[in-house]
Amino acid sequence: MRAVIGSALGLGLLFMLTLASIDPVDLALGVTLGAVLVALLGRRLRLAPDGVAVAPIQRAVWFPVFLGAVFAEILVGTWDMALRVVHLRDLKHPGVVRFPIGERSEHGVAISALATTLSPGSVLLEIDWERRDLVFHFIDVSDPDRLRERFERFYDRYQRKVFP
Amino acid sequence: MIIVLSDILTVLGLAILTIGVYGFVRMPDVYTQLHAASKAGFLGIVALLASTALHGDGAIITRAVLITVLLALTTPVAAHAIGRAAHRREEPMHISEAVDETVDDR
Incomplete structure (x- = not known):
């Protein structure tokens, strides 16, 4: 679940970078689109677990x-x-x-x-x-x-x- | 002072972009062209964005930063995609003394 949320949030941030916008509405739209993509494409879009922890x-x-x-x-x-x-x-x-x-x-x-x-x-x-x-x-x-x-x-x- | 700095950054950005374009024409194969064209442009565009940000208000500075981050993330990915495609198609390097440590894998 954490990986899904992380991936959706990451895609949302990428959406904002693409628009060069910091509007919260754009962030919400980006995260929503990201969540839809993650749901559709599954594991292919999820972040790989990071094996090494850093403080x-x-x-x-x-x-x-x-x-x-x-x-x-x-x-x-x-x-x-x-x-x-x-x-x-x-x-x-x-x-x-x-x-x-x-x-x-x-x-x-x-x-x-x-x-x-x-x-x-x-x-x-x-x-x-x-x-x-x-x-x-x-x-x-x-x-x-x-x-x-x-x-x-x-x-x-x-x-x-x-x-x- | 800000105007002078902004002008310097603009000229620097244009110079880097011009060198990138010339490099694309001058370099002999797809790999070396990639170095000149795709990534030399990153610093050129960042210099132009910095020049714009010097004149602008908070919103323009924010946009300049966001565009810089987007370019920093996407430029290497685009270069990698082109480079990988060329490598998999076994595009030759047109320089006689070029080194290829993967040649035994083919």
Whole structure:
């Protein structure tokens, strides 16, 4: 029941974001539509249970830090992409690389994928649950091991405390 | 001061969007085009929204924030959908030194 309400509320909030509105009537309409969708589509729209619990205070304290780190990655990625587009940096070694999922929960995998894909220069292609790998395309994979190390370091420093 | 900052953000946003469009034309394959076109635009639009928010009242600032959050959630999903489709269709990378760690899986 909690998952159903959570999913309906999440869809309601997405509806409000789409309308760029904070009108309570829009929220009510969004939650109603979300509830109808959840009822019609069932489990396909429900949030997966988060296996790892994080104290809400810890999450609240570290969330701004995590957001700041993601924003910094976006700035660095945009700058790097801009240099490559205007021919000031080489475009020699783009490619597809595998990153181990490691200890991430399902929510953690989703957040890692979202945060990494948001930054220009990296896009999630697949999640391989059998091999427990995330498959990304990166604009520069001249040193794949360094990329993997950086990906893990970002998770350990900023994400683990918020979305493990 | 606010007007100057707003103008700077507008020019920055337009510059980023222009680079994104040029990148789409310049990049050789669908994967690299994705980096330039879809996501470089995110920061460009956010800069334009920030510029608008500097002039606006509370309602406009709220809208700018909501649009930013929506873009932050949907831009990666759209890029992932296109990237996954290209990968599953085995779209080639048109750069000779490109790396593919999934090539053995095919």
